[in-house]
Amino acid sequence: MVLAVAALSFGTAYAADNDAQANDTKAQTEQVDDEGAAQAGETEKKAEPAKEADAEKKITTPEGSPLHFGLMKKFLEGGWEWMLPVLVCLILGLAIAIERILYLTFAQINTKNFVANVERILNEEGVEAAKEYCRNTRGPIASIYYQGLMRYDQGLEAVEKAVVSYGSVQQGHMESGLSWISLFIALSPSLGFMGTVVGMIQAFDDIESSATMSPTVVAGGIKVALLTTLFGLISAVILQIFFNYILSKIESQVVKMEDTSITLVDMLTAYSKR
Numbered sequence: 001m002v003l004a005v006a007a008l009s010f011g012t013a014y015a016a017d018n019d020a021q022a023n024d025t026k027a028q029t030e031q032v033d034d035e036g037a038a039q040a041g042e043t044e045k046k047a048e049p050a051k052e053a054d055a056e057k058k059i060t061t062p063e064g065s066p067l068h069f070g071l072m073k074k075f076l077e078g079g080w081e082w083m084l085p086v087l088v089c090l091i092l093g094l095a096i097a098i099e100r101i102l103y104l105t106f107a108q109i110n111t112k113n114f115v116a117n118v119e120r121i122l123n124e125e126g127v128e129a130a131k132e133y134c135r136n137t138r139g140p141i142a143s144i145y146y147q148g149l150m151r152y153d154q155g156l157e158a159v160e161k162a163v164v165s166y167g168s169v170q171q172g173h174m175e176s177g178l179s180w181i182s183l184f185i186a187l188s189p190s191l192g193f194m195g196t197v198v199g200m201i202q203a204f205d206d207i208e209s210s211a212t213m214s215p216t217v218v219a220g221g222i223k224v225a226l227l228t229t230l231f232g233l234i235s236a237v238i239l240q241i242f243f244n245y246i247l248s249k250i251e252s253q254v255v256k257m258e259d260t261s262i263t264l265v266d267m268l269t270a271y272s273k274r
Helices: 001-037 036-058 065-079 080-107 111-125 127-135 140-150 157-176 178-210 215-272
Strands: none
Touching: 080 157, 080 178, 080 215, 111 127, 111 140, 111 215, 127 140, 140 157, 140 215, 157 215, 178 215
């Protein structure tokens, strides 16, 4: 879905850019035919500000803010051979980040109510009823409680080992996919810097072939170099924000898991003394 939206947005910007260029070319041709070759130069110079304003208006007036379409236009100017890998890293990283956020959000439960219900069911109906309640409750905390209750007949020491071991397993499940986000965070600016190097090489090749230092000769290569670096850094910053947010949610969940695990051991210790 993210890939489809991105492709549609960039396609719209690309089409708008082409339409603006086509309208400019048509207007220039008609102007030359009507006023003659002698006055065409002066007329085009006078009309250039209005044409540029019209072209800019056509690019920035479709649905979306001017900044949004301006970024897409610059993206297209940077060249697909370097911008596309950066875009792929951003889309894949966002997809994994969104999946992790949804997973962690659905894994959250009201911890106080859950612990209170387990203690009540344990005291009123016994271990088997408490196990059934934990098995029907979502989230890593309920899974840890279920594993601990499963080994109650083996003694409290076995319960503690099961809680610690399965807590590590649940933490691993929550951190699944974070290594890929880290990879995309590192790859995005690296690809951008690679495009920068290639753009600078292109600029020096243009200087060598033209034997002149005119700014127009090297402008294209330097522009590609700066744009690839810019979008690589933007991609890395966006993914880094999502990465840190996911880490904060995992840390919060791990703290709750450790706290409630201690409560489970105390609960079973009191229950065994009855």
